[in-house]
Amino acid sequence: MRPDALLDSYLLEHTTSVDAQLEAIERWAHLHTAQPQMLCGPYEGRLLTMLCSSLQARLVVEIGSFVGYSTICLARGLAERGMVHAFEVNDELEDVIHKHLSLCGVDDSVLLHMGDALTLLPPLLASWPEGVDMAFVDAGKRQNRQFYDLLVPKMRPGGIVVVDNVLWDGKVFDEKKHHDADTLSMRAFNYYVQRDGRTENILLPVRDGIMLCVVK
Numbered sequence: 001m002r003p004d005a006l007l008d009s010y011l012l013e014h015t016t017s018v019d020a021q022l023e024a025i026e027r028w029a030h031l032h033t034a035q036p037q038m039l040c041g042p043y044e045g046r047l048l049t050m051l052c053s054s055l056q057a058r059l060v061v062e063i064g065s066f067v068g069y070s071t072i073c074l075a076r077g078l079a080e081r082g083m084v085h086a087f088e089v090n091d092e093l094e095d096v097i098h099k100h101l102s103l104c105g106v107d108d109s110v111l112l113h114m115g116d117a118l119t120l121l122p123p124l125l126a127s128w129p130e131g132v133d134m135a136f137v138d139a140g141k142r143q144n145r146q147f148y149d150l151l152v153p154k155m156r157p158g159g160i161v162v163v164d165n166v167l168w169d170g171k172v173f174d175e176k177k178h179h180d181a182d183t184l185s186m187r188a189f190n191y192y193v194q195r196d197g198r199t200e201n202i203l204l205p206v207r208d209g210i211m212l213c214v215v216k
């Protein structure tokens with residue numbers, strides 16, 4: 001076994017395990033989708049649940065639901081009467097997301113918005129004076145900065161924006177070797193966040209890297 005695969009299994013062995021429903025959803029993604037690796041998985045999913053519950057989150061935004069796995073993890077950490085507003089642009093996933101939400105019993109605490117979050121999100125953000133407690137950005141990777149700039153002014157102080165895949169398979173820090181557009185865009189995003197005085201940030205090596213930004 002590769003050392004990083006050994007590490008991954010050790011991390012999972014020492015993390016509260018997921019239930020049969022989430023396992024079934026992950027299996028479903030492997031059987032029925034072309035890119036099952038897009039799903040955040042049990043380790044990162046546990047962190048999302050814990051962050052939501054530590055924040056006692058009542059208003060959560062998720063950009064990029066895919067088959068609903070991370071949506072469910074977020075919903076499970078909500079405070080009473082909390083709500084996850086999840087966005088997904090791929091219409092073909094609508095029924096399956098609803099099926100998975102209901103399988104996990106969180107359909108009442110998730111509002112699924114089908115369409116491009118760049119269009120759908122701004123009017124909703126304007127209608128929430130209380131501010132967003134937590135946001136998980138996991139959609140078009142070149143749009144990270146647009147989503148981040150939409151969200152940051154609408155977060156409550158102490159609210160957290162989590163952006164996924166910021167290590168981009170290690171390509172962001174191997175500057176001499178990787179110059180493709182996606183890598184350059186992810187590098188530029190990390191550079192931008194690092195210099196943004198509105199948040200305190202920490203880049204955590206969780207899975208493919210998450211940028212965790214606490215809004216001042």
Ligand SMILES: C[S@@+](CC[C@H](N)C(=O)[O-])C[C@H]1O[C@@H](n2cnc3c(N)ncnc32)[C@H](O)[C@@H]1O
Pocket residue numbers: 038039040041063064065066067068069070071087088089090115116117118138139140
């Ligand atoms: C990496 S997957 C999300 C995985 C999911 N967060 C999880 O961990 O289980 C990215 C998803 O974002 C969706 N997406 C991409 N751009 C989007 C946009 N502008 N608005 C809403 N959804 C978008 C894609 O269709 C895809 O299903």
